[in-house]
Amino acid sequence: MxxxxxxxxxxxxxxxxxxxxxxxxxxxxxxxxxxxxxxxxxxxxxxxxxxxxxxxxxGGNPITPNPRGANIRIFIMLVFIAIYAFTFQWLGFVISTIIMVTLVGHLFEAKWWHATCAGIVIGIGFFVLFDKLLDVILPVGILGELL
CATH class of the missing domain: 1.10.287 (Helix Hairpins)
Structure with a gap:
């Protein structure tokens, strides 16, 4: 097939x-x-x-194989996601999301500066969107009372 x-x-x-x-x-x-x-x-x-x-x-187009090195990056990303899931409660949504987005961004060849800025914007932006605007309770973790 x-x-x-x-x-x-x-x-x-x-x-x-x-x-x-x-x-x-x-x-x-x-x-x-x-x-x-x-x-x-x-x-x-x-x-x-x-x-x-x-x-x-x-559809109907044949699927082309992944470029060289893509499969190992995908596997490493899955490891990052597992670490994210285990640290989510302890570190909190904002910190764990910033770290996750930064690492995955750099893994897929973003510069550290761009990946970190994206992580900060996504971590804080999604926290405000979900926790403050939509009333979805997210863990604050080590930031505690700051949020």
């Missing part, structure tokens, strides 16, 4: 269906956020479903 855009579209559509089934029954034992825990997986499933359908309809 050769890999094409349509193959990726079908796989993406299957992931979207799985997320919809899993996310639809997701309920918190108590309500601590106005949008609830099911909104995020359902929004992601909707976006993935649209992308999958688009690839199925328009």
């Amino acid at each position: 050769s890999l094409t855009d349509r193959t990726l579209g079908f796989i993406t559509l299957l992931v979207a269906i799985f997320l919809t089934i899993y996310g639809y029954d997701l309920e918190a034992p108590f309500s601590y956020e106005p949008i609830g825990p099911k909104a995020f997986p359902l929004i992601i499933a909707f976006a993935l479903g649209l992308c999958g359908i688009t690839l199925i309809i328009k």
Whole structure:
């Protein structure tokens, strides 16, 4: 079986269906956020479903192999994501996001300065968006009372 855009579209559509089934029954034992825990997986499933359908309809192009060194960078990025997940509570959203974006940005050949600036903007910007504007509680970690 050769890999094409349509193959990726079908796989993406299957992931979207799985997320919809899993996310639809997701309920918190108590309500601590106005949008609830099911909104995020359902929004992601909707976006993935649209992308999958688009690839199925328009696809057919053969998938080219990754350039040399890309697979190891992807693996290292997965390690960074795992570290991010384990440090998220302790360091807090802002610090862990700044570190994560900076490392991943540099991993994909951004200059340290650009990756760090992007990390700061994304870390603080998303914290303000979610915690302050949307009332989604995010961990403050070591910044504690500063936020």
